[in-house]
Amino acid sequence: MDAAIKVFAERGFHTATVAEIAREAGVADGTIYLYFKSKDDLLLRLFDEKMSMLLLEMRAALALVGAASDKLRTFIKLHLSLVERNPDLASVLIVELRQSAQFLKMADRGKLASYVDLIAELVREGQENGELSQSIAPAAVKRAIFGALDELALGWLQSGRRANLKKTATDVSEWLVRGLLSAGGKS
Amino acid sequence: MDAAIKVFAERGFHTATVAEIAREAGVADGTIYLYFKSKDDLLLRLFDEKMSMLLLEMRAALALVGAASDKLRTFIKLHLSLVERNPDLASVLIVELRQSAQFLKMADRGKLASYVDLIAELVREGQENGELSQSIAPAAVKRAIFGALDELALGWLQSGRRANLKKTATDVSEWLVRGLLSAGGKS
Numbered sequence: 001m002d003a004a005i006k007v008f009a010e011r012g013f014h015t016a017t018v019a020e021i022a023r024e025a026g027v028a029d030g031t032i033y034l035y036f037k038s039k040d041d042l043l044l045r046l047f048d049e050k051m052s053m054l055l056l057e058m059r060a061a062l063a064l065v066g067a068a069s070d071k072l073r074t075f076i077k078l079h080l081s082l083v084e085r086n087p088d089l090a091s092v093l094i095v096e097l098r099q100s101a102q103f104l105k106m107a108d109r110g111k112l113a114s115y116v117d118l119i120a121e122l123v124r125e126g127q128e129n130g131e132l133s134q135s136i137a138p139a140a141v142k143r144a145i146f147g148a149l150d151e152l153a154l155g156w157l158q159s160g161r162r163a164n165l166k167k168t169a170t171d172v173s174e175w176l177v178r179g180l181l182s183a184g185g186k187s
Numbered sequence: 188m189d190a191a192i193k194v195f196a197e198r199g200f201h202t203a204t205v206a207e208i209a210r211e212a213g214v215a216d217g218t219i220y221l222y223f224k225s226k227d228d229l230l231l232r233l234f235d236e237k238m239s240m241l242l243l244e245m246r247a248a249l250a251l252v253g254a255a256s257d258k259l260r261t262f263i264k265l266h267l268s269l270v271e272r273n274p275d276l277a278s279v280l281i282v283e284l285r286q287s288a289q290f291l292k293m294a295d296r297g298k299l300a301s302y303v304d305l306i307a308e309l310v311r312e313g314q315e316n317g318e319l320s321q322s323i324a325p326a327a328v329k330r331a332i333f334g335a336l337d338e339l340a341l342g343w344l345q346s347g348r349r350a351n352l353k354k355t356a357t358d359v360s361e362w363l364v365r366g367l368l369s370a371g372g373k374s
Contacts (some may be wrong), residue, residue, distance in 0.1 A: 134357070137358070143342045144336075148338075176363075179361075179367070
């Protein structure tokens with residue numbers, strides 16, 4: 001699966017071949033087919049497994065944080081840090097998610113939805129306890145933050161991964177959360 | 188060109204045919220080829236012409252507004268209002284831009300870049316005159332706002348264009364600009 005991520009990231013899903021993945025993994029082509037029905041099956045299983053992993057890691061990190069506003073900052077920073085630590089995986093997930101309408105039809109989007117829904121849950125939590133202003137729908141914040149993070153990650157990947165993504169992540173998290181704080185809210 | 192937008196939006200660029208566009212426009216297939224070399228040429232010319240139009244309209248609207256923070260609010264609201272008024276065009280621009288890596292290689296992205304760069308220019312203007320905090324790079328704000336708007340527009344288009352995009356646009360513009368205001372800045 002790691003070999004597939006590397007090959008998909010370098011060659012693109014559509015141009016990559018199972019033979020290239022086998023070579024990268026140091027196994028025979030036939031070995032791949034013992035575990036995966038096809039290249040499509042490999043991408044779907046990869047998506048499913050990695051999204052489960054990301055969801056677990058994000059939930060674990062959020063459980064360590066108290067205030068909803070801090071959780072939201074953590075989400076933004078950890079998401080971009082996951083991109084920075086796994087650029088090949090991010091490239092496959094982001095680029096394939098964008099470019100392959102067919103993939104989106106096949107994939108179980110439930111895990112991606114659960115991951116992105118965390119944003120709306122955190123906003124709702126903060127609105128209910130008074131930390132965050134109620135002037136905006138959690139669903140709108142969710143979409144906007146997801147889009148913003150996706151585009152920031154894409155820009156970083158396309159620019160050759162040179163920019164300081166950690167600093168950007170901190171600045172963006174401060175900006176986006178500051179705009180949501182209620183007038184009387186702390187922090 | 189309007190017929191092409193309608194057909195591309197309904198059928199998708201890849202499945203749409205020149206014959207369908209001719210039928211929609213009420214002309215013979217050959218007539219299309221008098222003006223456009225191919226379906227690709229049509230998409231590129233459409234992209235070029237519409238981006239010029241959007242850029243002109245946005246610049247004209249921004250010229251009527253004084254403060255940089257208000258200009259930024261105007262950008263966000265007008266962008267989503269353009270999506271709401273031209274859903275077929277938005278669908279072609281957003282979906283094709285996302286899905287067609289090949290299209291992106293062919294297209295003159297200069298006009299799209301100029302349009303999106305307006306965001307960074309407004310942030311820079313506001314930072315220079317003290318309205319906006321200098322704690323974040325204009326380029327990061329540009330990418331994040333562009334991604335947020337793209338995702339909000341996509342969500343609206345995919346949800347059958349039912350939600351109140353005007354209200355969302357106002358709420359999002361208030362949120363994103365509020366977070367950028369400098370501590371001593373007005374409104």
